[in-house]
Amino acid sequence: KNQVEQSPQSLIILEGKNCTLQCNYTVSPFSNLRWYKQDTGRGPVSLTIMTFSENTKSNGRYTATLDADTKQSSLHITASQLSDSASYICVVSALTSGTYKYIFGTGTRLKVLA
Amino acid sequence: NAGVTQTPKFQVLKTGQSMTLQCAQDMNHEYMSWYRQDPGMGLRLIHYSVGAGITDQGEVPNGYNVSRSTTEDFPLRLLSAAPSQTSVYFCASSYGDRAYGYTFGSGTRLTVV
Numbered sequence: 001k002n003q004v005e006q007s008p009q010s011l012i013i014l015e016g017k018n019c020t021l022q023c024n025y026t027v028s029p030f031s032n033l034r035w036y037k038q039d040t041g042r043g044p045v046s047l048t049i050m051t052f053s054e055n056t057k058s059n060g061r062y063t064a065t066l067d068a069d070t071k072q073s074s075l076h077i078t079a080s081q082l083s084d085s086a087s088y089i090c091v092v093s094a095l096t097s098g099t100y101k102y103i104f105g106t107g108t109r110l111k112v113l114a
Numbered sequence: 115n116a117g118v119t120q121t122p123k124f125q126v127l128k129t130g131q132s133m134t135l136q137c138a139q140d141m142n143h144e145y146m147s148w149y150r151q152d153p154g155m156g157l158r159l160i161h162y163s164v165g166a167g168i169t170d171q172g173e174v175p176n177g178y179n180v181s182r183s184t185t186e187d188f189p190l191r192l193l194s195a196a197p198s199q200t201s202v203y204f205c206a207s208s209y210g211d212r213a214y215g216y217t218f219g220s221g222t223r224l225t226v227v
Contacts, residue, residue, distance in 0.1 A: 034215060040220070041220070043206070043218030043219050043220050044216075044218050044219070045218070046117065046216070089156070089157075102159065104158075106155060
């Protein structure tokens with residue numbers, strides 16, 4: 001069964017600190033993996049997208065890594081800011097019979113404190 | 115560019131009532147989808163469309179209808195609302211196939227009492 005699991009469920013850090021969010025998946029056949037940021041009361045916004053051949057992708061203070069062998073991805077946030085408080089969702093897509101299927105994780109809720 | 119616009123933002127329905135959630139995009143995206151987001155669960159696909167006149171079911175289509183008469187609009191209809199349909203609904207669109215990434219609307223919070 002295609003699944004995407006994220007950890008931790010929630011995380012509280014102090015402003016300025018770094019943190020790493022994890023995403024493990026069992027999705028086949030793998031097409032790409034994305035990280036989204038979802039602010040409270042808003043729709044998800046794409047941060048990064050990685051295909052099978054990409055190991056690392058950065059977007060400002062956000063760096064995503066992908067290990068396709070172990071089927072793990074991480075999202076590292078550097079020098080956190082209050083505005084980083086949000087839910088971070090890992091989404092893995094599979095390409096089956098010419099159709100993309102998206103499997104969403106349940107997200108990690110990050111709270112950055114001043 | 116407005117992106118993806120959803121209306122209304124909030125709605126309360128009584129069990130058995132029907133309503134339509136509106137979604138419009140101004141990016142000329144071919145692909146449009148409806149998702150629901152429930153606590154403790156990932157977003158789940160309700161219905162999607164790969165172009166005007168073409169729609170298909172996602173993983174949780176029961177109780178919902180869609181149509182796509184224009185590229186811009188993709189309304190979601192609740193036929194007879196049930197408390198189990200209490201959720202936050204997101205419309206999303208993308209250019210080309212869905213691998214290029216979605217642009218999401220800001221959501222509609224629906225409560226069925």
